[in-house]
Amino acid sequence: MGLVTWARTRSPWLIHFNAGACNACDIEVVAVLTPTYDVERFGALLKGTPRHADVMVVTGSVPRKNAPRLKRIYDQMPEPKFVVAIGSCAISGGVFQDCYNVMEGVDKIIPVNAYVVGCPPKPEAILDGVVKLLKSAGY
Amino acid sequence: MSALDENVKVVERLTEAIGKENVIEVKTPRARRAFIRIKVEKLREAVTYLKEKEGITHLSTITGLDLGEEREIVYHFGAKNLALSVKVRVPASDPKVPSITDIINGATLYEREVHDLVGVYPEGHPDPKRLLLSEDWPEGVHPLLKTWDVNSLRKRVDGKEW
Numbered sequence: 001m002g003l004v005t006w007a008r009t010r011s012p013w014l015i016h017f018n019a020g021a022c023n024a025c026d027i028e029v030v031a032v033l034t035p036t037y038d039v040e041r042f043g044a045l046l047k048g049t050p051r052h053a054d055v056m057v058v059t060g061s062v063p064r065k066n067a068p069r070l071k072r073i074y075d076q077m078p079e080p081k082f083v084v085a086i087g088s089c090a091i092s093g094g095v096f097q098d099c100y101n102v103m104e105g106v107d108k109i110i111p112v113n114a115y116v117v118g119c120p121p122k123p124e125a126i127l128d129g130v131v132k133l134l135k136s137a138g139y
Numbered sequence: 140m141s142a143l144d145e146n147v148k149v150v151e152r153l154t155e156a157i158g159k160e161n162v163i164e165v166k167t168p169r170a171r172r173a174f175i176r177i178k179v180e181k182l183r184e185a186v187t188y189l190k191e192k193e194g195i196t197h198l199s200t201i202t203g204l205d206l207g208e209e210r211e212i213v214y215h216f217g218a219k220n221l222a223l224s225v226k227v228r229v230p231a232s233d234p235k236v237p238s239i240t241d242i243i244n245g246a247t248l249y250e251r252e253v254h255d256l257v258g259v260y261p262e263g264h265p266d267p268k269r270l271l272l273s274e275d276w277p278e279g280v281h282p283l284l285k286t287w288d289v290n291s292l293r294k295r296v297d298g299k300e301w
Contacts, residue, residue: 065273098289100282101273 005138008054008080010135011043015053015077019070019106021060024120025087029057031123032130039127042134044072050076055133057126058112061089061096062103082137083112085131088119146173146221149193156188157181164226176226178235182214185225186239189216195223198239201249203257205285210234210259214246225236229259236265 018026028042033046047053050073056118062070074083085106088094093104106112116129144169150173152163157177164176177185189195199215199222206228214225229236238261249263251270260283261267269276282292 063273064276065271067273098287100287100292 009134009137011045012054012130012137013045013047013052014039014055014057014084014130015047015050016057017059017070017073019058019060019062019066019090020102021087021089025059025089027057028120028123028126029059029086032126035130037123037127039130042131044130050074051078054080055075055082055084055111055130057084057086057130058090059086059105061093061099062106062109064101064103067103069107070106070109080137082114082133083110084114084126084133085112086116086126086129087121088117091115091117094119146171146223148177149173149195149218150175153185153188156192158226159187171220172222174224174226176228179227179229182225182227183237183239183242186214186242189223189225190242193218195221196243197241198245198249201246201253201260203253203283205257205283207231207285210257211252212236212257213294214239234259235262236260237262238267240264248278254283257281257300258284 002048016026017135031037050056056074056077083106085091089096089105093102096102099106103109114129114133116125120124147167150165150167153175154165161178161181162175163178166174195216195218197217199217202213202215204211204213208231209228210231211226211228216223216225226234236259238250240250240261241263247264247266248270250264251267253259254261254267255269255271277296280295
C-alpha cells in the first residue's frame with residue numbers, strides 16, 4: 001500500500017446529501033456519527049462542504065429538480081471521490097418508483113461505489129457499507 | 140342550535156350574498172363541514188364576502204381535479220368551527236380562474252402549484268412563474284392531468300421511456 005492510499009483511506013471525510021429523503025435515512029446517518037457507533041474511529045468526519053469531502057453519502061429518491069444539484073455537488077468534490085447510496089430510495093427510487101418526477105436511483109445521475117439496503121438501513125449497515133467501501137479503496 | 144345548522148347558515152348567507160342563480164351545488168354532509176360549488180365568475184365576490192363579512196381568512200390549500208371536459212378547482216377554507224370548500228369548474232379548453240391572491244395573500248403559492256400540476260392559470264396573479272416542476276420541464280405539460288400516465292409523461296419529458 002502506498003503512502004497516499006494509506007493516508008486517504010484512513011481519513012475519509014464525508015459529505016451528506018439529502019436528495020429528497022424522508023429523513024429516516026438521515027437520522028440513521030447521524031446515528032452513525034454518534035459515539036455509540038462512532039464512525040470516527042475509521043477517521044471519518046462529517047464535513048459541511050463537498051470541497052473537503054472524499055465520500056458522498058446520498059439518501060433519498062432523487063427528484064428531477066434535485067438531480068442537477070446532486071451532480072453539481074458531486075462535481076465540486078476533489079478526486080478521488082466515492083459515493084455511498086443509503087437506503088431503498090437512493091438505490092432504486094424505493095416506493096417512489098414510477099412517480100413522474102423521480103429519477104429512480106442515485107446511479108442514474110452519478111457513479112455509485114457502494115449501496116446500503118434498508119428502509120431505513122440500520123446504523124450498523126451504514127457503517128458496514130462505509131467500511132466495505134474503504135476496503136475496496138485499499139484500506 | 141346544532142353545529143350543523145350553524146354551518147348551513149354560513150353557506151346560506153354566502154348564497155344570498157352572491158345570488159342563488161350563481162350557486163350550483165351545496166353539500167353539508169356533517170357537522171362543521173360544507174361544500175359549495177359556484178360559478179367561476181362569482182369566485183372573487185364569494186371569497187371577498189367570506190373574508191370581509193364572515194371573517195374566514197384562512198385558506199388551507201387549493202386543489203385541482205381533472206374531470207375530462209372540465210377541471211375543478213377547490214378552495215379549502217378553515218374557519219373557527221367550519222371547514223368550507225368552495226368549488227369552481229372551468230372548461231378544459233380554456234383553463235383559467237381569476238386569481239384571489241390580492242384578496243387572500245396566502246393563495247399565491249397554491250395558485251402557482253395548481254397551475255404547475257393541473258394547468259389552471261390564475262389570471263391576475265402578480266408572479267405566475269413555475270413553482271414545483273424542474274427547470275427543464277417542458278411548457279404546457281401538467282403531470283397530474285388524467286391524459287398522462289407515467290410512461291407517456293416520461294416519453295414527452297425525456298424523449299424516451301425509462
